[in-house]
Amino acid sequence: MEMAEPRIGVYVCNCGTNIAKVVDCDAVAESAAQLPGVVVARSYKYMCSNPGQEMIVQDIEEHSLERVIVAACSPRMHERTFRRALESAGLNPYFLEMANIREHVSWVHDDGEEATQKAKALVHAGVSRVARNEPLERMSVDMCPNTLVIGGGIAGMTAALEFADAGKKAYLVERLDHLGGNLARVDLTAPYLDSARDIITDRVRRVTESENVEVLLDAEVRSLEGFVGNFKATVHQNGRPGESGSDVALDVGSVVVCTGYKEFDASRITHYGYGKLPNVITSFEFERMLREGRVETKEGKPPQYVAIVHCVGSRSEEFHSYCSRVCCMTAIKYAREVKSALPGCYVSDVYVDMHAFGKGMEDFYERSSELKTLFLMYERGGHPVIRKADPGDDCGMLIQVDEQLSGEVIEIPADLVILMVGMEAREDSGDVARLVNISRDKDGWFIESHPKLDPVATTTEGIFIAGTCAAPKDIPDTVAQARAAAARILGKISVGKIEIDAVYAEVDEDHCSGCRICNELCPYVAIEYDPETKRSHVISALCKACGACVAACPSGAIKARHFTDEQIFAQIEGVLA
């Protein structure tokens, strides 16, 4: 059967010089122009820009284009953008294909010749495939206006309050028997030295009093099923001692994950003597002292010398390569608090680099110079060594620092050493990721949909992340993320309907033999067998389009919409042409 080739437009993005500096974009466009069905092929500086998108829209009208290829960045980045452009020109959005010639070509290859060849092959694959793409209609389903917030720290409480203030229901699930998270363990906050307790107490009160927030303490989310707009969560709430717990079933449209961080275990660094030297403590233990209003050694005496050691577990090849962001300014805060509690005390600050980013922080750091703190710089990757002082010394411990600015090995006295422990992903972050179906990066932090443009969404529709479960951050950034996630969800709630991707599996019941192999394979129980007709069919709203049933069907009766055998075969032919 001779199929009339649809009219195809090919757009090769230069991405400024991101693609064009390696790939010969003009050559890619010229070669694409020779392919069957291609009526227009252009190379342009920025396809995602407004003029770039307008170019596509205009060409669709002028050249009666029926299919579009955009060779640019990853479809994970801009597929949505270009699908919208097609829609605005009246073309079905599934008539778009993207060829990933940035992340998969220009950013990973340096040989221009080879990169251009590969880009041509990927464009060829796109052209072959797109000719076989079918128009698909998205489903519209009701958006459940309730939201599940996991984690009752500052992020979770802030998000829950946004929903409450908008008159929407939020379920706030906290594993512990109290709200507040890690921030509840902090005394004052940098740089304005306002009390963490005030920040927390106000929010705990509002969350607890709000009619719209249901707080579930001593509880854990056990399962999450369904899809965006229509999730079913099962939350297990522990009973009082002696009582058995109970499961609560919740209907929610979206989920905000605010599970926070845990502090680095300082005993992993042996030469700091944490756990062995009683007066080597962590920043959180020092916060506790501050909240209790006493700065003293284990012996109950006020220290004459306090030393603060930065980057404990952070910025290290051995432990975590990243910066934990909040410790440097917290250390400066400690210097200030020690001086205020014990004016005669000598404070030394043993750091690697002083990171003072964030509003007001550089001034805060500048002002700390009035405190007469002794700043000593140690080498990244090196470690100061802490040991017990000798009898007769006027201090409890001695810290040996290979000081970088003077180039000398210096020994300083200390009665109390505060280790600025960094943030790390919680040990159960993998379980949480699997529960809500999101990914983690190499350090265990949850991965956002886009690090710059979409920082609170994830690649799973309806699941959002906020605060330190995504990466170390301070209170203002955490609060901003929590409110941003809530705003994104409230936007969807106000529309009331949600569009579901048109990509799902379909059974051709004429070819179905009723063998039921697919029924068992589907992880979402989305395939139903009808004993009347002796055929299986897919419940499209439940299908998540993995395609397992498609590959397994012995009769070839199941079609993966937008990932059909014909489309993938065409792509294979294209890359190998």
Place this chain on the structure above:
Amino acid sequence: MSYEPRIVGFLCNWCSYAGADLAGTSRIHYASNVRIIRVMCTARVDPTFVLKALHDGADGVLICGCHPGDCHYSEGNYKAMRRYPLLKKLLADYGIEDERVRLEWVSASEGKRFADIVDDMTERVRALGPSHVQADLASDMAER
């Protein structure tokens, strides 16, 4: 004769394709021989995709999915894992060398691992020389 192997890569959308994207954003350079085709899950990789690629002239086929336990669809990669030995057996019967088809797990955070796998596979397939599938097909046709 100089020979550049052509390898078709089937990458799952959630882990491995994102991992390949991360190799890009991290600017980790690797061999240009793998042409990536995105599928939603390795469970979608019908054995005929692999046969089709070899038939059409691929010197190797790389399938990458989420690590066991981390599948976006909870268990799709296990299905791929179970299907794979059967496919390998079939390929061995056809006389296709073991190293031409490979199944690997690459998470969204393993850009470096993806680059290393591509480099390693490219070298192994290069060492094997061009696939003989197309030549065999041609001689089969001639005999008929």
